Amino acid sequence: MEEKLLPRHIGIIMDGNGRWAKKRMLPRTAGHVQGAKTFEACTRWCMELGIECVTFYAFSTENWKRPKDEVNAIMKLLSEYLDKVMKMTDENVVLKILGNTDPLDDILKEKIKRAEDASVGNTGMKCCVALNYGGRDDIVNAAKTLLKSGTDPDSLTEESFSQHLYTAGLPDVDLIIRPSGEQRLSNFLIWQAAYAEYVFMDVLWPDFSKKDLNAALDEYARRNRRFGGI
Numbered sequence: 001m002e003e004k005l006l007p008r009h010i011g012i013i014m015d016g017n018g019r020w021a022k023k024r025m026l027p028r029t030a031g032h033v034q035g036a037k038t039f040e041a042c043t044r045w046c047m048e049l050g051i052e053c054v055t056f057y058a059f060s061t062e063n064w065k066r067p068k069d070e071v072n073a074i075m076k077l078l079s080e081y082l083d084k085v086m087k088m089t090d091e092n093v094v095l096k097i098l099g100n101t102d103p104l105d106d107i108l109k110e111k112i113k114r115a116e117d118a119s120v121g122n123t124g125m126k127c128c129v130a131l132n133y134g135g136r137d138d139i140v141n142a143a144k145t146l147l148k149s150g151t152d153p154d155s156l157t158e159e160s161f162s163q164h165l166y167t168a169g170l171p172d173v174d175l176i177i178r179p180s181g182e183q184r185l186s187n188f189l190i191w192q193a194a195y196a197e198y199v200f201m202d203v204l205w206p207d208f209s210k211k212d213l214n215a216a217l218d219e220y221a222r223r224n225r226r227f228g229g230i
């Protein structure tokens, strides 16, 4: 049997937590709690499938617009996410946070550092959490770094520019999965997704199952990626 073509890098927009909770007449935070459980399970499914890299969109640079209580609840959960991924570093997982961590509180920052340190030397699946991440911020941040370093503009290439993005060293994203029914990128990996395949699904993130992941992977395997060629 022919082996199914797998993406090297999957990006997942974990959307629909609020609607999941609303449907059950629960507070929005209950949706985030359930969504965090899906995150943990999904990391494991990707590991079992032998995926090289997966990036979960957990909090965008625009999500600060939400009510303070909701933002605080999400931040608390993110801290719990990190505990979960930290345990997976014992199973050779490499944890990486993508985004601007400066505005995060010190306890969360400390946890990020510990979790990233715990991955040093690991060679297994890369599990990235996009946290206070914005694609535009990613590009502006890279440009700032380059300008500050006095890089010769004429020496700049797409490849060298990429090395200053939060995703430096990671392969471009091949497949973006967005549950919840929304069909947009919402500022996720806009540079890295230049040639990604998109799979939008009607399921809400807390209900997202292994079957849904497999369905998205089947759909990806059916796509014909041309990268501008024929």
Ligand code: IPE
Pocket (backbone or CB within 6 Å): 014, 015, 016, 017, 018, 019, 020, 058, 059, 060, 063, 074, 180
């Ligand atoms: C995604 O779920 C979680 C974050 C953006 C942090 P939402 O909270 O956006 O859920 P909906 O879109 O309101 O259903």
Ligand code: IPE
Pocket (backbone or CB within 6 Å): 013, 014, 015, 016, 057, 058, 059, 060, 063, 182, 184, 186
């Ligand atoms: C995108 O979801 C961000 C995350 C899932 C972290 P949003 O719910 O914030 O996106 P919009 O506002 O519907 O575009």
Ligand code: MG
Pocket (backbone or CB within 6 Å): 015, 016, 017
């Ligand atoms: Mg949403």
